[in-house]
Amino acid sequence: xxxxxxxxxxxxxxxxxxxxxxxxxxxxxxxxxxxxxxxxxxxxxxxxxxxxxxxxxxxxxxxxxxxxxxxxxxxxxxxxxxxxxxxxxxxxxxxxxxxxxxxxxxxxxxxxxxxxxxxxxxxxxxxxxxxxxxxxxxxxxxxxxxxxxxxxxxxxxxxxxxxxxxxxxxxxxxxxxxxxxxxxxxxxxxxxxxxxxxxxxxxxxxxxxxxxxxxxxxxxxxxxxxxxxxxxxxxxxxxxxxxxxxxxxxxxxxxxxxxxxxxxxxxxxxxxxxxxxxxxx
Amino acid sequence: xxxxxxxxxxxxxxxxxxxxxxxxxxxxxxxxxxxxxxxxxxxxxxxxxxxxxxxxxxxxxxxxxxxxxxxxxxxxxxxxxxxxxxxxxxxxxxxxxxxxxxxxxxxxxxxxxxxxxxxxxxxxxxxxxxxxxxxxxxxxxxxxxxxxxxxxxxxxxxxxxxxxxxxxxxxxxxxxxxxxxxxxxxxxxxxxxxxxxxxxxxxxxxxxxxxxxxxxxxxxxxxxxxxxxxxxxxxxxxxxxxxxxxxxxxxxxxxxxxxxxxxxxxxxxxxxxxxxxxxxxxxxxxxxxxxxxxxxxxxxxxxxxxxxxxxxxxxxxxxxxxx
Numbered sequence: 200x201x202x203x204x205x206x207x208x209x210x211x212x213x214x215x216x217x218x219x220x221x222x223x224x225x226x227x228x229x230x231x232x233x234x235x236x237x238x239x240x241x242x243x244x245x246x247x248x249x250x251x252x253x254x255x256x257x258x259x260x261x262x263x264x265x266x267x268x269x270x271x272x273x274x275x276x277x278x279x280x281x282x283x284x285x286x287x288x289x290x291x292x293x294x295x296x297x298x299x300x301x302x303x304x305x306x307x308x309x310x311x312x313x314x315x316x317x318x319x320x321x322x323x324x325x326x327x328x329x330x331x332x333x334x335x336x337x338x339x340x341x342x343x344x345x346x347x348x349x350x351x352x353x354x355x356x357x358x359x360x361x362x363x364x365x366x367x368x369x370x371x372x373x374x375x376x377x378x379x380x381x382x383x384x385x386x387x388x389x390x391x392x393x394x395x396x397x398x399x400x401x402x403x404x405x406x407x408x409x410x411x412x413x414x415x416x417x418x419x420x421x422x423x424x425x426x427x428x429x430x431x432x433x434x435x436x437x438x439x440x441x442x443x444x445x446x447x448x449x450x451x452x453x454x455x456x457x458x459x460x461x462x463x464x465x466x467x468x469x470x471x472x473x474x475x476x477x478x479x480x
Numbered sequence: 481x482x483x484x485x486x487x488x489x490x491x492x493x494x495x496x497x498x499x500x501x502x503x504x505x506x507x508x509x510x511x512x513x514x515x516x517x518x519x520x521x522x523x524x525x526x527x528x529x530x531x532x533x534x535x536x537x538x539x540x541x542x543x544x545x546x547x548x549x550x551x552x553x554x555x556x557x558x559x560x561x562x563x564x565x566x567x568x569x570x571x572x573x574x575x576x577x578x579x580x581x582x583x584x585x586x587x588x589x590x591x592x593x594x595x596x597x598x599x600x601x602x603x604x605x606x607x608x609x610x611x612x613x614x615x616x617x618x619x620x621x622x623x624x625x626x627x628x629x630x631x632x633x634x635x636x637x638x639x640x641x642x643x644x645x646x647x648x649x650x651x652x653x654x655x656x657x658x659x660x661x662x663x664x665x666x667x668x669x670x671x672x673x674x675x676x677x678x679x680x681x682x683x684x685x686x687x688x689x690x691x692x693x694x695x696x697x698x699x700x701x702x703x704x705x706x707x708x709x710x711x712x713x714x715x716x717x718x719x720x721x722x723x724x725x726x727x728x729x730x731x732x733x734x735x736x737x738x739x740x741x742x743x744x745x746x747x748x749x750x751x752x753x754x755x756x757x758x759x760x761x762x763x764x765x766x767x768x769x770x771x772x773x774x775x776x777x778x779x780x781x782x783x784x785x786x787x788x789x790x791x792x793x794x795x796x797x798x799x800x801x802x803x
Contacts, residue, residue: 372582380570
């Protein structure tokens with residue numbers, strides 16, 4: 200498999216748009232981690248002399264401040280870090296659980312498939328908000344819970360997509376050839392089914408990250424997710440939306456970061472799919 | 481002393497579940513492959529020739545049931561569990577499929593696919609497996625094996641891919657290779673190369689070979705012994721040369737007439753066999769070929785002819801073609 204990934208990297212490098220998207224995305228990620236160190240301000244300190252000041256160089260409030268006088272540069276970066284972490288971790292969970300669950304259901308088929316898919320239907324039939332409130336009551340609010348709930352629902356659609364793809368791959372002749380050469384079921388799933396799923400899975404995963412970031416901001420808006428004084432892109436945008444006539448930068452700064460991130464993710468996902476598709480050369 | 485035959489099929493029947501009762505695809509076929517012989521199985525589409533070996537490999541579709549017995553090197557394969565089957569499949573008993581375009585996993589390099597067989601069955605190290613794969617590609621006459629190992633299936637031509645499939649089937653030094661229409665998806669010129677390759681590899685490796693085809697000329701090029709199937713039954717079993725010279729079943733005779741010949745007189749039109757093969761669920765009592773047979777009598781329509789004859793040559797016909 201190492202050769203396969205090596206090839207994919209080479210093909211990805213030949214795609215300038217995807218590389219640019221990857222670089223920009225990495226830059227934002229890196230900044231969200233180390234950026235706050237460069238600013239003299241902290242994410243939670245209130246500066247009453249500079250309430251809702253516009254972006255500029257005074258007092259090192261490069262992106263301006265919000266209505267409580269907190270520095271937007273640092274807050275946006277801290278929020279980006281939280282949103283990205285939730286998006287990536289939840290996507291990873293949905294990839295791991297969704298792919299294994301879907302591939303097993305689709306490949307094994309029959310009664311197993313039936314049972315596994317009914318379970319998914321039951322889970323996706325649960326009213327989501329009720330489910331989140333229920334968990335919040337039991338475990339208390341916190342980012343850990345957010346990771347868990349979003350991860351727990353994120354894999355359902357992934358599993359469905361993977362199962363559907365597996366059903367069609369299972370009919371292909373190279374699977375029959377693999378059975379005829381004595382490969383057992385686990386080996387076939389790992390070596391011959393999952394690698395052929397990569398295209399649709401990658402595309403769906405890159406669409407999942409933005410979805411999850413948006414879902415997180417929705418939960419935070421309802422008071423079930425990230426709470427003040429902590430910030431996520433979602434809460435920052437929600438706060439900025441209230442001030443958008445008087446101080447548009449409070450909305451535009453986090454909104455711009457979110458839009459740039461989502462665009463980069465989508466472009467990169469597209470490039471990745473092309474790079475992983477052996478036949479597209 | 482009698483040695484265990486490589487493959488012994490006894491009274492194998494395969495039925496598919498149909499809306500109006502079972503649809504028989506293979507009816508009470510018996511077949512014995514001793515040592516390193518080369519057997520050709522010929523029949524029209526739907527004669528059951530593929531299902532016969534799918535049953536032997538444990539590859540039947542979910543709605544099919546098989547009865548009878550398939551013993552490979554003394555081990556019963558019919559109804560055996562997947563782990564038992566996997567001890568044989570791909571190592572002692574391997575298969576070459578009809579369509580090399582779709583039988584290779586698209587995202588894996590040729591080398592990785594070949595090596596996987598050895599990693600799985602032989603616990604070889606990665607380096608050893610890759611170098612064995614390269615040697616095998618050379619033996620199936622691929623010009624630049626090192627380069628071929630690095631390629632993906634879609635970068636190879638059909639003939640190359642079929643060579644790769646053949647190399648894969650030979651990797652573990654099998655006792656028997658079943659080639660199911662190995663040349664049907666290929667150009668005529670490539671067909672001949674692949675067939676000649678199969679023939680010479682068989683003597684090189686000393687394995688048994690079963691070649692399944694609808695094309696009598698293809699089978700005749702490779703096989704020592706030919707089985708002719710019609711409507712799920714073996715209607716004639718004969719050494720290849722004798723079948724070619726003097727077929728005994730009317731169906732075999734008609735098939736031979738349809739085979740174009742380069743040496744014979746130029747015909748304006750190839751002869752064809754009138755009528756259609758019966759659908760499996762519509763086969764009446766008596767000889768299945770009777771409705772299309774010029775020599776059929778009332779007895780043929782009433783009574784099923786048994787496969788009879790000498791040890792080397794059998795025919796299932798009440799009125800065999802006289803030599």
